[in-house]
Amino acid sequence: MAEPAAIEPPVFARVAIVGLxxxxxxxxxxxxxxxxxGEVVAYDASDAVRARVAELGLADRVAETPAEAVRDADHVVLCVPVGAIGTVAADIAPHLAPGAVVSDVGSVKGSVVAAVTPHLPAGVSFVPAHPVAGTEFSGPDAGFAALFENRWCILTPCDASTEDAVARVRALWESFGAKVDTMTPHHHDLVLAITSHVPHLIAYNIVGTAADLETVTDSEVIKFSAGGFRDFTRIAASDPTMWRDVFLNNRDAVLEMLGRFLEDLSALQRMVRFGDGDGLFDLFTRTRAIRRSIVAVGQETAAADFGRPGAPTPKEPGA
Amino acid sequence: MAEPAAIEPPVFARVAIVGLxxxxxxxxxxxxxxxxxGEVVAYDASDAVRARVAELGLADRVAETPAEAVRDADHVVLCVPVGAIGTVAADIAPHLAPGAVVSDVGSVKGSVVAAVTPHLPAGVSFVPAHPVAGTEFSGPDAGFAALFENRWCILTPCDASTEDAVARVRALWESFGAKVDTMTPHHHDLVLAITSHVPHLIAYNIVGTAADLETVTDSEVIKFSAGGFRDFTRIAASDPTMWRDVFLNNRDAVLEMLGRFLEDLSALQRMVRFGDGDGLFDLFTRTRAIRRSIVAVGQETAAADFGRPGAPTPKEPGA
Structure with missing residues (x-):
């Protein structure tokens, strides 16, 4: 966690954030x-977003062009969908300050490293980063300073990452309240395929299935969603462009993890078909322990229903 | 919604709740x-639960036997796992008061009707009910009075349901703050298969898959679960006995809906494999609308992250 800010020197004098x-x-x-x-400069390709960023006062300064944004910045963070990152890297590359540290926040790392590094001039380092945090809302209005507190940010150093650059990017994320871990881009993409990408794929899929049924109306699905379905709709409401790009750019790991999921689901389907009560009970018991661990390490609330309004708090179970 | 209680007569003079x-x-x-x-009498087969119910003061009286619980009760509600309900119905049947109204709260209705009705004496009506509400916690300590507020309770009248009995059970649920709908047991089982049973099956399954991987450790799954996975773990922490019984007793509808889910997932898998960005984008856009509808009808919170502690409230998006 960050030390008290007052006694620490700036990690970067000027941070340019591209994509708000x-x-x-x-x-x-x-x-x-x-x-x-020292200073936060913002740039977004959308006129409307730039105007909104200025209105909300999110940054010290809003730049009108990518070149203006990154000029003299010692840190540039590309916060754009993974599919756009190569183009954006090419756009800013000629304007980067010597010795600048470039980073990103993409949910896929292998393809980002491949897309960004060829464009970077000598002397510029690249430290790929992925903050494992978010909500189902998108756009500049959805931002809030506490988003990264107690969440993990994964750095995946590559050939273009100097040790010093990695240390500074780590310090920046720690100043946001994040915990930082490092791993290879390849391993990151496997880990996120199972903890994030396949869960999103399945959530999008079941919401689509429910919408297309003939025997059950959409109105019934919506009315009776409190039986479990509504939990899936949160992540199925995530930004479509971002998620399209995730699946286009982490294909192999997603297909591998989806294959495992389907293999296990076939076994579970058989248990249901043939009435294997013991098998069902064993699985359903085992899965409880995982949630307890997630709560125990502080990555989830212990409150019933995620702490949705109206649910009791964990300390008053009989209230 | 319920009228002010003071001016309304009791719906039932004595309600016996079997299973706490x-x-x-x-x-x-x-x-x-x-x-x-008028009076709430509680009975549970477990000595420990009966003792805890008395300690928590959940009921006016705790009965020591099923016979004592239902004696002179004009309403008896069976709140036991679906797989136990036939046995419990047989146990209480000889002790039911003439004209009593029996109900239940099972998540499956076709098999409950088949299991209960043969045991009921003449003059006793049965009104199957299913409150579509719950949390991931189990047992008497998890109960809270507001659980049913603004949630739907589905009644599935059968041959053993008189009109008067249905009206009284409806009035009881409305006095809990619930909204009441009626449908056939068969249609209920289809609706719940897609809105509740298959979502639970999938959640249990992906949590199991994640736990069994060799390339990604359990510790990594737990650390990085904020990317989406943790949303699934809530319903995968639900009561194993209850859910085993749901799948054993709603087999046909679950397999039908699971079949549709798998058919759609195969199409989605192909989109990922062959890089169909437009197809992915279209699905991901369509699924956002469903969540908006669920929020609009008051079955879900509009707060980011379900309102988990730390997330911004919907009224301060830029906070």
Whole structure:
């Protein structure tokens, strides 16, 4: 966790954030609150987003072009969908300051490294980063400074990452309240395929299935969603562009993990078909332990129903 | 919604609740708060649960036997797992008061009707009910009076349901703050298969898959679960006995809906494999609308992350 800000020198004198969606906007807010950044400059390709960023006062300055944004910045963070990152890297590359540290926040790392590094001039380092945090809302209005608190940010150093650059990017994320881990881009993509990408794919899929049924109306699905379905709709409401790009760019790991999921689901389907009560009970008991661990390490609330309004708090179970 | 309690006569003079898990305990609390029930008598087969119910003061009286519980009760609610309900119905049947109204809270209705009705003496009606509400916690300590507020309770009248009995059970649920709908047991089982049973099956399955991987450790799954996985773990922490019985007793509808889910997932898998970005984008856009509808009808919170502690409230998106 960050030390008190007042006695620490800035990690970066000027941070340029390119792309002010949920993550970019939250980084801008966290950087200004964290006190380890001299100045925050924002740029977004959308005129409307730039105007909104200025209106919300998310950054010290809103730049009108990518070149203006990154000029003299010692840190540049690309907060754009994974599918756009190569183009954006090419756009900013000629304008990067010597010695600048470039980073990103993409949910896929192998393809980002491949897309970004060829464009970077000598002397510029690249430290791929992925904050494992988010909500189902998108755009600059969705940002909030506390988004990264107690969440993990994964750095996946590559050939273009110097040791010093990795240490500074780590310090920046720690100043946002995040915990930092490092792993290879390849391993990151496997881990996220099972903890994030396949869960999203399945959530999108069941919401689509429910919408297409003939025997059960959409109105019934919506009315009776409190039986479990509504839990899936949160992540199925995530940004479509971002998620399209995730699946296009982490294909192999997603297909591998989806294959495992389907293999297990076939076994479970057989248990249901042939009435294997013991098999069902064993699985359903085992899965409880995983949630307890997630709560125990502080990555989830212990409150019933995720703490949805109206549910009792964990301390008053009989209330 | 319930009228002010003071001016309404009791719907039932004595309600016997058999089985004091999350739902039974919440009913006891809601009945005593709602003011439309004369007396609440509780019975549970477990000595420990009976003792705890007495300690928590959930009911006016705790009975020591099923016979004592239902004696002179004009309403008896069976709040036991679906697989046990036939046996419990047989146990209480000889002791039921003439004209008593029996109900249940099972998540499956076709098999419950088949299991219960043969045991009931003439003059006793049976009104199958299913409150579509719950949390991931089990047992009498998990109960709370507000559980059913603004949630739907589905009644599935059968040959053993008189019109008067249906009206009284409806009034009871309305006094708990629930909204009441009616449909056939068969249609209920289809609706719940897609809105509740298959979502639970999938959640149990992916949590199991994640736990069994060799390339990604359990510790990594737990650390990085905020990327989406943790949303699934809530319903995969639900009561194993209850859910085993649901799948054993709603086999046909679950397999039918699971078949549709798998058919759609195969199409989605192909989109990922062959890089069909437009197809992915179209699905991901369509699924957002469903969540909006669920929020609009008051079956879900609009707060980010379900309102988990730390997330911004819907009114301060830029906070």
């Amino acid at each position: 969606g949920l993550i970019g906007a939250s980084m801008a807010l966290a950087a200004r609150r964290g006190g380890r950044v | 898990g999350l739902i039974g305990a919440s009913m006891a609390l809601a009945a005593r708060r709602g003011g439309r029930v």
